[in-house]
Amino acid sequence: MKIKQTVEKALKEKVISLRKIANSEEHETCIFVTGKNKYILKLGNEKHLKNEYNLLKSIPKGIAPKSVFLSKSKPIFFVQEFIEGTHPKKITNEFIMGLAKTYKKLHSNKTQNIPLPERETMYSLSNWLNRYKLETSRTSPPKLKTKLEKLFVRLEPIIKKYDKSFSNRKTFSLCHNDASLANMFMTPKGIRFIDWEFGGYWLHERDLINFIQVNKLDEKQKRLFLETYGYKPEKKFYALYILFLCCDINYLLSQKRVDYKKINEIMGKINFLSAILK
Numbered sequence: 001m002k003i004k005q006t007v008e009k010a011l012k013e014k015v016i017s018l019r020k021i022a023n024s025e026e027h028e029t030c031i032f033v034t035g036k037n038k039y040i041l042k043l044g045n046e047k048h049l050k051n052e053y054n055l056l057k058s059i060p061k062g063i064a065p066k067s068v069f070l071s072k073s074k075p076i077f078f079v080q081e082f083i084e085g086t087h088p089k090k091i092t093n094e095f096i097m098g099l100a101k102t103y104k105k106l107h108s109n110k111t112q113n114i115p116l117p118e119r120e121t122m123y124s125l126s127n128w129l130n131r132y133k134l135e136t137s138r139t140s141p142p143k144l145k146t147k148l149e150k151l152f153v154r155l156e157p158i159i160k161k162y163d164k165s166f167s168n169r170k171t172f173s174l175c176h177n178d179a180s181l182a183n184m185f186m187t188p189k190g191i192r193f194i195d196w197e198f199g200g201y202w203l204h205e206r207d208l209i210n211f212i213q214v215n216k217l218d219e220k221q222k223r224l225f226l227e228t229y230g231y232k233p234e235k236k237f238y239a240l241y242i243l244f245l246c247c248d249i250n251y252l253l254s255q256k257r258v259d260y261k262k263i264n265e266i267m268g269k270i271n272f273l274s275a276i277l278k
Helices: 002-011 046-058 093-107 116-123 125-139 142-160 205-214 219-229 235-254 260-277
Strands: 015-023 027-034 038-044 067-070 077-081 172-175 184-187 190-193 200-202
Touching: 002 015, 002 038, 002 067, 002 077, 038 046, 046 067, 046 077, 093 172, 093 190, 093 205, 093 219, 116 125, 125 142, 125 235, 142 235, 142 260, 172 205, 205 219, 205 235, 235 260
Parallel strands: none
Antiparallel strands: 015 027, 027 038, 038 077, 067 077, 172 200, 184 190
């Protein structure tokens, strides 16, 4: 009831209906209708909600929902524009080219001002790998521990060759960082991204790799995506790709039920990319 009253006061619109449409460990998402409009309301992790609210205010028009308002007292929630559209059902060439152009537009939003720890991570791929190595050592079950330890031993000299590959990068792009098709809407005005809680300023390669990996693009699709974006991958791109795959392993190890099959698939991908870099 308090949320409804807060919304009506902020929007100066009467809420006619409100229903839950999604629920996760960290967030609850609702849709509500007023006499004038539809909106999305999100509750949950305060840090993530504030990050998403602030990011949406800075994103180029036509790429994401508009932030409407953020509550000032608990329970913390924020309201955003409701997007009319449909999730892409399959990866077509037309979709790949449209998405590449959307990413290009998104990544034009840049900054030099990012926290020093994040900057230092990007400027030393070896330190980045070591962070994942320590985390993996802490969380890996006995069934995988030795196998993962050997993997990191093999990776250390390879990544060291490309350690400072991004140290001359002075500006960092706004990235979405979650390329699931469920986080994209096809609209009459183009592709739009939702769910920005993991968004932030990073190396723009992060979004490119994330889309390729999450959606398992084949070589032809990957080439079309990168060419349309205007990105020519060098070996440092594949070094970065390996680090994001290590991140994926850490994420899978953090889950209650470890997906051994998926981890082994990722390790196979890492071995394939490592061969390119030797």
